[in-house]
Structure formats: structure tokens, C-alpha cells
Amino acid sequence: xxxxxxxxxxVYRHSSGFIYRKERNSVVVDGVEIFLSAIQDLLLxxxxxxxxxxxxxxxxxxxxxxxxxxxxxxNKHIQHxxxxxxxxxxxxxxxxTIIRSDYNGYMLINSRFDS
Numbered sequence: 338x339x340x341x342x343x344x345x346x347x348v349y350r351h352s353s354g355f356i357y358r359k360e361r362n363s364v365v366v367d368g369v370e371i372f373l374s375a376i377q378d379l380l381l382x383x384x385x386x387x388x389x390x391x392x393x394x395x396x397x398x399x400x401x402x403x404x405x406x407x408x409x410x411x412n413k414h415i416q417h418x419x420x421x422x423x424x425x426x427x428x429x430x431x432x433x434t435i436i437r438s439d440y441n442g443y444m445l446i447n448s449r450f451d452s
Contacts, residue, residue: 349385352447353431355422384445391435393442
């Protein structure tokens, strides 16, 4: 969960073990700190703020680029983020793609909330 709200000093610990450090624009995976691009950082922040809820590709695009038409670009950045946090869909991944006929989006699953 997020510690100290959503400010620059926030730290998020995911139930799978990765740590998101907002103040450093980084994640720690297997003890290694990996710095995020500005877009990756914003994307992960939005997913963390909406954890366990589906957030649409269009909404992510709107919040990041100010339009809801760059959904393919959202997909590209989600793929990069998955590689960084070592998400494995087959092993019960952390970052799920939700595809329905009327709605496509992503959901960051966190099964435990640390404080």
C-alpha cells in the first residue's frame, strides 16, 4: 500500500515483493533499484492509486498525454513496465489486462496491504 499518502515521499510495497519509490521515480525488484522514465513513473503511480480496480486504456492515455487516442502507446509502456517489475501472467501476474467488447484496461492486483 502507499505510505504517507500520494505525495513525493510515498513508498508502495506490492504483495509480490516489488517496491515503488515515488520520491526516486524507481522500483526495487529482487533488491535492485531500477529507475523509471517519466511516463513509466506516472503510469505506475496511476495503477497504484487505482490498485485492485480496472483503469481503462483510454483513461490512462487521457491522464498521461491529455487525449484518449494513444491506447497503443499505453500498451507499449505497460509491456515495458511488466518487464521491469518482472510480471509473469502465467504465474498469477500482478498487472492484468482486462479485455471486454466495450472496455479495455489494466488492473494492478495487490493481495496484501502493508503499512
